[in-house]
Amino acid sequence: ITTTTTDWFGIVGNGYVALLQMIVMPLIFISIVAAFTKIQLGEKFAKIGFYIFVFLIGTVAIAATIGIISALVFGLDASSIDLGSAEQSRGTELAQKAKDMTASTLPQQILELLPRNPFLDFTGQRTTSTIAVVIFATFIGFAYLRVARKQPENGHIVKRAIEAIYSVIMSVVTFVLRLTPYGILAIMANTIATSDFGALWTLG
Template identity: 40%
Template sequence: MLIAISFIIVAAIIYGLLYLKSRKVAFSKRVVLALVLGIILGLILNQFFSASERMLFSDWVGILGGIYVKLLQMIAMPLVFVCVVLAFTKVEIKTNVAKLGATIVGTLIGFAGFAGIIGIITGYFANIDGSGFTISKTALSTANELRDSYVAGGENALSLPQKIIAIFPSNPFYDLTGQRPSATLGVVIFALFLGVAFLKIKDRKPEAAGFFKQMMDSIYEIIMSVVRLFLSFAPYAVFTIMTTTVVNNDFSAVWKLAKFFVACYVAMAIVFAIQILIIALCGISPARYIKRAFSVLSFAFITASSAGSMAMNLEMQEDLNIPKGISSLSASFATSMGMCGCAGLYPGIIIAIVAQTQGINPLSPQFLLYAGFIIAMTSFGIAGTGGGGSVATIISLSALGLPVGLVGVFIAIEPLVDMGRTVVNLNGGVVASAVTCKVSGIDLSEKNSESIATENN
């Protein structure tokens, strides 16, 4: 009887969330409300359910959350491929593309690995006991499928040079199925070669290049429409995932999730401060940058979309005297690779938590540096959409030979973490632009900016 009543309550809450959507209530507010309602309902049912009832409830209510995770996995690989190719087809600069591109990509990837190390250190000192979480059968099934998809038997025994070689695809179409442990990186490498090939024929064969660009633009719009459709299910998925997590774990699990949330934002604050320092060393004063970037960063935080913030980002970089060719290249790349929030510090924090459940000291130099390298390589192909952090974490954990089950637990609060991650993602693109300008000898100081404005007038 109690199980039946609980199902009715769940259905009523989901109906209420649908009603709020029909009333045009903001997406972020509905996600927060779903999170809170999930915690409250989970805590209440935890007090009344027996162990068998908890499992039965979790298996049925967890269907929606499990499907949501599956949908994100389904679209991840094609989205990564298209976004990386589009980073090349949207490039407007015509000279020194190789040099500028190498500097931008190197900065994005390198800083993502550095942010991952900061995440690991933060996750270690957060002192979150990952072994204390109880994972429902549905979540465990999803975790096992993820493990089977991303970790092949024997690959973890390869040496580091062999693992680097294994990253390169022998059959990119097979990698698009996601069946190989390094499938995502293989798809990214294939897309990079296509992008470079596009740039080579862009001027020699404009008709062919134009057709290819138009085709990729169309595919991107269709895939993004699918992504937006999937993300619209987030409030209901968050509610069911949080409810099933709490009903199986009681208040201590909620406290651990709260500690994880705080740890994420502490790591983001550290990374953000370092980003501002690098930008300052490149000639842009912190006060000037914050003044110019505040509205863009605020928009990125509210929308939790790196791609959606790109237009404002480009305008802001132009105000900072960053050449359009450099800013367009870095902003494009930053929405699909080297995302220091989604693919850097977030996986790092979870890696630290999971590693300790396996008796591994995440601060040991060998593990720390290797994990940083894996995170950097993984960051090649994480698109700027919701769920990217989970995909990056799954790949990184798999490459390190660690279990991925806890990722399903943290998905419940990922939309709230994603807002902060988007800010440092966007900031990472500005860092890449600033470093590229510094390497290219472009003066970004306020004095030079004022002199250019005077000449233009």
């Protein structure tokens, strides 16, 4: 009975997570490109574009730093939790990814950030897919600025297209976010049903 119930809850919970994963990469990409379309062209547009790129990469680095510091300061770890099978499986997966990253040299890790195949990165299959999409979107943004400066008519068409796509993506995001209460409820119910009760009790 429990298995059947969790399967049905999984449709809602896992479906909600899948929808979130569906919108993340398109949202990141179109938001960055749309930001470039709002830049007023001038003699220093390349410099401004460079600052935008640095800002985007910087915010990613700051977010990662805050996460690491928070974990260290508040002692956030799972060492005292009795893990169930689901937690152990996820922990093994994360440990393997960390091992793969540390096995590479710094130049290799930098190369991994580059979007060799943007379509693959849009699927989030690589550990560096998010940063790769940011870099790809930045290149598209610079390309738009170049077109807008040298071919204003085509630049205007591209801008209108980007704004239209942005509106559609934001509409999809709004729809998915409205499903949040139902998705969270299903995820919590599924987690409680499939996790080790002792681990949940330890968490309080």
